[in-house]
Structures are given as C-alpha cells and as structure tokens.
C-alpha cells in the first residue's frame with residue numbers, strides 16, 4: 130500500500146466514519162481514522178485465513194483465558210503489515226507525527242500481569258506461525274484499574290478504555306448464547322435436565338489478530354454480558370425507573386470489571402459467574418463450529434484443542450461433559466473421556482492462596498448440575514484409582530486445580546523449575562497416578578512487540594548485521610554472538626542503548642519532573658507488587674546503599690537510577706505498604722543533595738504494557754529477585770534479556786533457563802535456591818539471625834523504624850519492619866547479604882563499559898529461545914497435535930504465505 134493510498138483511506142474514514150474534517154479533527158480522531166484504514170488491510174487476510182482453516186478441516190486451537198493483557202493494537206498491526214514507513218509518511222503529509230498518534234491509543238488492559246500478557250503474546254505467535262486458533266475471554270468494560278499515588282500511597286480509579294470508539298473490534302449480535310445460573314436439576318425420561326433460574330446473553334465481539342507480515346490472522350473473541358430482557362416495562366410504567374432498569378444492570382455486571390475484589394461473598398459469586406459465563410459461551414461456540422463441519426461428536430478431540438490458561442476456565446471440564454452427555458446424549462463415561470481428549474491445562478502458580486477453591490454451597494447454588502457432575506467425575510476417578518490419596522472435593526470445597534488436572538490430557542508448567550516443583554509439590558499425588566500427563570512449556574514473549582517495535586534502534590542494528598529473518602526466527606540472534614568481540618558493533622550497540630536511555634530520561638523529565646543522568650546505570654524492577662517478588666528487598670538495598678554513600682560521599686560510587694513500576698491488588702494491604710515505603714524512601718533519597726548524584730529512585734505510576742515498552746529498551750539491569758520456588762516463570766525477565774539488560778536474579782522460574790542460555794558469567798546470581806529456601810524457613814528465628822549477622826541490614830531496618838522515611842510518623846512502616854524481623858516468610862532478610870554482595874559486583878562490572886556491552890550483546894544473542902513462537906510450536910506438537918497452515922513458517926524471509934502485504 131502506497132503512502133498516497135493510505136493517506137486517501139485515512140481521509141475517507143475521517144470524513145465518512147467519524148464525520149469530521151482535517152481542520153476540526155483531534156489527535157484521537159486521526160488515530161481512529163488511521164486505525165480503520167489499517168484495519169481494512171487486515172480484513173482480507175483474516176477472511177482468507179478463516180476460509181483456509183475451514184477448507185483444511187483440521188484441528189483448531191482454542192485458548193481460554195480470563196485475561197488478555199494486550200496493550201495498544203495500532204502499532205502492532207502497522208508493524209506486522211509492514212506499513213510503518215507508509216504510515217509515518219502519510220501522517221506527516223497530514224501534518225501529524227505518527228508517534229504522537231500511536232501513543233494516543235489507550236492500553237487494552239484486560240489482564241493483571243504475566244498471565245494475561247502471556248495470552249496476548251500467544252495470540253500474536255499463533256497468527257505468526259499460521260495456526261488456526263481463537264482466543265476466548267471477557268470483554269471487560271473496565272480493565273485493570275488506573276493507579277495513581279497520593280502522598281506516596283496507591284489510589285485506584287476505574288479504567289475506561291471503551292470511552293472512545295474501539296476501532297479494532299466487530300460486534301457480532303448474531304453470535305450470542307444464553308448462559309444460565311442457579312435453578313433446578315431434574316431427571317426426565319432417563320435424561321438429566323438443568324433448568325436455570327436466571328440467564329444472561331453472552332454476545333461476541335471479535336478482534337482480528339494479525340501475524341508477522343500479514344500472512345495469517347486469527348480471532349480474539351471476547352464475550353460481553355447482556356440482559357435477556359432489556360427492561361421491565363410494567364415497572365417502568367408504574368414509575369419505578371430504577372427497578373425497571375435492574376435486570377439490565379445485573380446482567381451487565383458480569384462483564385463490567387476485571388477481577389472484582391473477591392474478599393466478600395458477593396465478590397466471589399460474581400467471580401464464579403464470570404468464569405462460567407465466558408467458559409460456557411466459548412464451549413457452545415466451539416461445539417456449534419464443530420457441528421457445522423462434522424457430525425460425530427466422538428471425533429471432537431481430533432478437531433478441537435482447548436487450552437485452559439490457569440484454573441479460571443476449569444469449569445470447562447464439567448460444562449463440556451454436560452453438553453456432551455445431557456444435551457447430546459453421549460454416555461457419561463464416554464463424555465468424560467472425550468472432554469479430556471480436548472482439554473489441557475496450564476498451571477501458573479504454586480502459591481497455595483492462589484489455587485482456586487469454590488465452596489460447594491456457592492457452586493451448588495449457581496451451577497447445581499456442574500456440582501453433581503464434579504461428584505461423578507471425582508467418583509469415576511476414585512474408582513479407576515482405588516489407592517489414590519487425593520480428592521477433588523475437600524472440606525466442603527471444590528479444588529479447581531485437581532479438577533482441571535483430572536479433566537485434562539496434558540498439564541503443563543511454565544518453566545523447567547516450576548514444572549519440577551509441580552511434580553514434587555501441588556500435584557505430586559496426581560503425578561504419581563498419571564506420570565505421562567505433566568510436561569513443561571517454558572513461556573516466551575513475542576519478538577515483534579518486545580524487540581522490533583519497542584526497540585527500533587536495536588532492531589535496526591540487528592537487521593543491518595544479520596538481515597530481517599531474526600524477527601520470526603529469533604534463534605538467529607545467535608549470529609550476532611561473534612560481534613560481541615567487534616569494537617565497532619559494540620559501539621553501535623552501546624549508542625542504541627544510550628539513545629534509548631536519553632529518550633527515557635526526557636520522558637521522565639517531561640512527565641514526572643524527575644531529572645536523571647543517562648550515564649548512570651538504569652536499574653529496573655517492573656512487575657506486580659507482591660511479597661514473593663520482593664520489591665522490599667530492592668528498596669532495603671537502596672536504603673543501605675544511600676547510608677553507605679552518605680558515610681563516604683567522596684567515594685568512587687557507580688551512579689544508579691533505580692526505577693520501580695507496578696500495581697498492588699486493591700485488597701493486598703502489605704503490598705500497598707511496600708509501595709508507600711518505596712515512594713517515601715524515594716522522596717528522602719532524591720532530595721539528599723549529598724548522595725543524589727550517585728543514587729536516584731523513581732516510581733512512575735500506572736505500570737502497563739506501554740510503559741514496559743518504554744522502560745525495558747532503556748534498562749541496564751533487570752531485577753528478578755523473587756524468593757526461589759515462587760515465581761512460576763516470569764516473562765519480564767525474558768523481555769529484558771532480549772533487550773540487552775543484564776539480570777540480577779535468584780534461581781527461580783525461567784531465570785534458571787536464562788542463566789543457562791546466556792552463560793553464568795553474563796548473569797548476576799545471588800540468594801538461596803528453592804531447596805535452601807525450604808531448609809532456611811525451618812530454622813527458628815531465621816530473620817533475627819540474618820539481621821544480627823549483617824549490620825548493614827540492621828541499620829537499614831533501624832532507619833525505617835526510626836522514621837527516617839516518615840518524618841513525624843515514626844510507626845508508619847512498623848508492619849514491614851516487624852514482618853522482616855520476624856516471620857519473614859519470603860526470606861528478604863536471609864537473602865539480603867548475598868543480594869548486597871551481588872549488587873556491588875554489578876557496580877564494578879558496570880564501570881568496565883566494554884565488558885558490560887559484551888555481556889549485554891551476549892544476552893541479546895543467546896535469548897532467542899524465549900520467543901513465544903518457539904513456545905507455541907511446542908504446544909502445537911506436544912499438547913495440541915495441531916498443524917500450521919502456512920506453506921513455509923516464514924523463516925527464509927520470502928513471502929509464500931496466503932496473502933502478502935509486505936511493502937517493497
């Protein structure tokens with residue numbers, strides 16, 4: 130598509146779709162007009178892909194996830210269609226700057242963190258490798274809350290991404306299913322029938338997901354809850370306007386917000402409703418599509434692969450059994466086996482508090498038929514394994530992990546270590562009974578978003594050095610390994626990093642009024658705030674360093690800027706205390722005239738995908754410091770390594786694999802491993818002992834306790850101090866000393882810029898395995914038994930796909 134064609138298309142949409150003209154149009158109007166023009170280019174490959182999938186009559190993959198943390202869509206689409214230059218030229222010919230237009234788009238934040246971002250990377254990779262697939266989720270009206278800080282404390286406000294027209298979706302009023310809740314179960318002529326007491330309509334909204342070079346497109350289908358009746362006319366006519374609107378308001382609540390607070394009984398009920406709502410709508414849709422092409426439901430596992438992203442859609446097991454057995458008359462045992470043949474389950478956490486359980490009372494009242502089917506499934510499993518030491522129900526609760534495991538033919542962890550721990554801990558008994566079922570699929574990230582478009586300077590350098598093929602064959606990055614020894618390449622690589630850091634520095638100056646020196650090391654920890662991720666270990670080290678610099682302000686310190694980013698769950702009080710502490714420490718340290726040329730701390734609010742894209746390419750040091758055994762994989766760690774930030778980290782999650790691949794000498798390891806963590810926890814008074822043994826740690830904790838960061842309010846952070854000196858379940862105190870040691874090693878290493886750049890280049894060169902294309906191909910062959918439908922998987926750079934939109 131030429132610049133002129135694109136320009137004409139933009140102007141036409143501005144006029145005919147938005148009803149405005151260039152003189153009046155706002156940046157948002159231009160952005161939406163550009164989005165429509167780009168979307169038009171996606172529709173043909175999208176249709177072609179759908180038709181190719183129908184013609185192939187092969188297997189389709191269905192990825193069920195409560196969360197899709199997508200971020201902005203326009204830039205992704207422009208990049209994947211190869212229209213970056215045309216778009217930029219078209220925009221400047223209209224007097225606009227493309228970057229300004231792109232960054233006007235609100236993030237689609239339909240997820241909390243890693244799990245939701247993984248789903249988004251997977252969608253893009255599924256399209257890139259040409260695997261016929263659908264993502265299924267919920268079209269939340271309000272995504273993850275917006276975070277701001279007031280006096281250093283997190284304040285949440287509703288996110289409102291749909292306030293502007295959402296240019297990427299197509300509403301499908303014709304694709305709708307009625308989803309029931311509650312009611313009665315009765316036997317009728319040998320068949321069991323569930324008669325729900327209430328129901329809502331699930332209506333589909335489709336977003337096309339285009340792969341690299343526009344060769345294939347899949348669909349993200351998100352369900353929105355609508356009332357079965359719009360309002361109660363009788364009540365309206367009686368003047369009861371609120372009452373008349375009630376059915377609609379209640380129905381819409383289901384897709385109103387992401388993750389409502391589930392600490393209250395009503396919250397729990399709504400959460401379970403959401404889970405069933407989108408799972409049931411998706412399964413109905415899957416069966417409808419299957420039956421439009423085939424008639425024998427026993428063939429379902431040959432045509433349908435359903436991946437459950439964590440246990441949130443685990444009700445899919447009993448729901449699919451219900452559809453096959455109750456609705457389509459398949460014998461129960463066969464229905465269970467057939468459902469299992471379709472389903473597989475990804476476990477994302479070993480944290481006991483995060484493993485879902487639903488009270489039988491709640492499930493029985495919302496999903497009475499499913500509860501009785503779970504009892505039948507559990508009984509069948511018990512009969513097949515009379516010596517089993519587990520049950521799907523315990524203390525009046527249904528255990529969703531066990532249910533998902535038993536209803537899946539494959540269960541995967543998300544890093545090598547996590548998968549091993551799954552076998553040894555949460556699922557040890559089920560693993561004994563089903564030794565073939567658990568396998569590992571280490572997570573990945575899409576290189577199109579996380580390198581190509583987030584880091585154009587590095588991308589240009591890579592393409593100049595080894596050609597463009599690395600973009601969808603990321604292991605080709607190995608080819609730059611020898612260039613780590615090439616002084617010219619090192620200089621170019623360093624210049625790209627330096628320019629990224631300068632850009633971030635001006636962003637921080639403009640947006641936050643913080644001035645940082647791009648010469649300093651940018652030390653970054655961005656992720657959800659959680660005790661196991663240990664942002665408090667990082668800030669404790671900052672306090673100790675500040676104290677030490679203060680003692681010796683003329684010392685030869687390595688200047689650092691510590692950057693934090695991340696949100697705390699609204700009900701997670703301790704995580705919010707950590708945020709408050711970081712902000713309070715930052716305020717004191719940043720205004721210390723003696724130390725501030727060596728140490729600054731900044732915490733930009735409202736961490737999201739777009740902020741990650743800005744921060745990661747400008748980072749020198751990646752903080753991956755979780756308590757070993759607690760982080761299932763991490764994907765942030767992969768984004769950093771690819772962009773040439775060195776990791777300081779524990780042997781946890783995919784850090785283990787990153788260190789193996791990039792080489793131990795290019796990774797700053799510290800702390801206890803998972804076995805040592807368990808042993809340490811058993812030692813009485815481990816925290817007190819660690820504090821006693823390390824005067825630096827004791828002094829840092831004393832400063833917090835004495836109010837150094839809370840002038841006039843001495844006890845402000847007592848909860849943190851007493852946690853770290855007593856229970857310290859996450860072993861912050863016990864790992865502090867070794868963390869400090871590793872950080873000082875980082876200081877020394879950073880001063881030798883040649884050696885540092887060599888290490889950074891090797892991190893980029895050796896992290897190609899973390900492409901989500903690799904992960905997806907591995908799921909396709911080891912779990913789904915699905916085939917890609919592109920002639921060549923696009924590794925030789927030539928366009929032989931279905932439809933080509935590459936620009937020449």
Ligand SMILES: *Cc1c(COP(=O)(O)O)cnc(C)c1O
Pocket residue numbers: 198241242243246655656657736737738741762763764765766768
């Ligand atoms: C990648 C990503 C995450 C996951 O980060 P971890 O460090 O792996 O926890 C969370 N949020 C956003 C916005 C991301 O882009």
